[in-house]
Amino acid sequence: MANNLVETTVSTASKYQDLVLQYATDFGIKILAAIAFWVVGRWLIHMAVRMVQGSLEKQKVDPTVLRYVGSVITVTLNILLVIGILGYFGIQTTTFAALIAAGGIAIGMAWSGLLANFAAGAFIIVLRPFKVGDFVTAGGITGTVKEIGLFATALNTPDNVVTLIGNNKIFSDTIQNYSLNPFRRVDLKAQLAGSADHRAAIALLKEKVAAIPNVLAAPAVDVEILEFNLVGPVLAVRPYCHNDHYWQVYFDTNKVIKEALAEAGFPVPTPSQVLSLATPSVLETLASKFKS
Structure with missing residues (x-):
């Protein structure tokens, strides 16, 4: 009887061992x-994104749209891949979809700012107030658009930062696109002395500034009295110039204003003050008033 018990125990252990081994395998x-x-x-996702972007590139689609479409396709296909793998393990995808929906609501409430940035990014792509390579002022920052992402836009500022x-900050604020028009105006000032001939100064500056490289002939250079x-x-x-030459024209015009007026012999504009000295009789009168 003892032998039968031992054999039964060994048989049961062997069955459990085989079962565990089978499940583990x-x-x-x-x-x-x-x-x-x-x-x-x-x-495959990487290949699909490359194929889509390659097809769009052949159609000469804007690089901004290419990056945006690539990001959306990558995120979507990765989610589908995860759902497929979970389904292979026997997890009900309908339940998983419900969990995703519930989690999406919770994440949406917690990350409302990110979702707002995502929606604003979609509107920027559709409405196209600017594109990659444009020089803009957006969200209070001035620079060249380097990339428009799903949630944020990268600008390279003039000091290379x-x-x-x-x-969302960009889309809800004022956007200035300096690259959209074929030219822009450079605004500078020139101070003259009160005794200077302003007509001669205006004619001289129009001639000299118009000769600066990259200054447009049309519209012509404006030089007028602004204030006193x-x-x-x-x-x-x-002067007027293309956006690419703005700072070159800006600095060269400043040099021309200084050098042209000095070479033409215009008086140096210096502030003056009138000093009135009281006579002795006036001082005596004031002193007598204070004593009384």
Whole structure:
């Protein structure tokens, strides 16, 4: 009887061992298959995104749209890949979809700012107030648009600093696109002395500024009296140029204003003060009033 008990125990242990081994083997195979699916799926997603972007590039689609479409396709296909792998493990995808929906609501409430940036990014892509390569002022930052992402836009400022701005901040604020028009105006001032001949100064500056490289002939250079101060008249000097040459024209015009007026012999504008000295009789009168 003891032998029968031992044989029964051994048989039961052997069955459990075989069962555990079978489950472990099946689970291990599924794990390896899931890893294979993930690697192959990621490779296929990468290939699909490249094919779509390549097709759009042949149609000469804007680079901004290319990056945006690539990001949306990558995120969407990755979610589908995860759902497929979970379905392979026997997890009900309908339940998973419900969890995603519930999680999406919770995440949406917690990350409302990110979702607002995402929506604003979509509107920027559709309405196209600017594109990659444009020189703009957006969200209070001035620079060249480097990239328009799902949630933020990257600007490269004139001092070569990459600055990221939330798309919602950009879309809800004023946007200035300096690259959209074929030319822009450079606004500068020239101070004249009160005794200077303003007509001669205006004619001289128009001639000299118009000769600066990259200053447009049309519209012509504007030089007019802008205002007056205690020193004398102030001239507005306004040449026009393409956005790419703005700072070159800006600095060269400043040099021309200084050098042209000096070479032509115009008086140096210096502030003056009138000093009135009281006579002795006036001082005696004031002293007597204070004593009384």
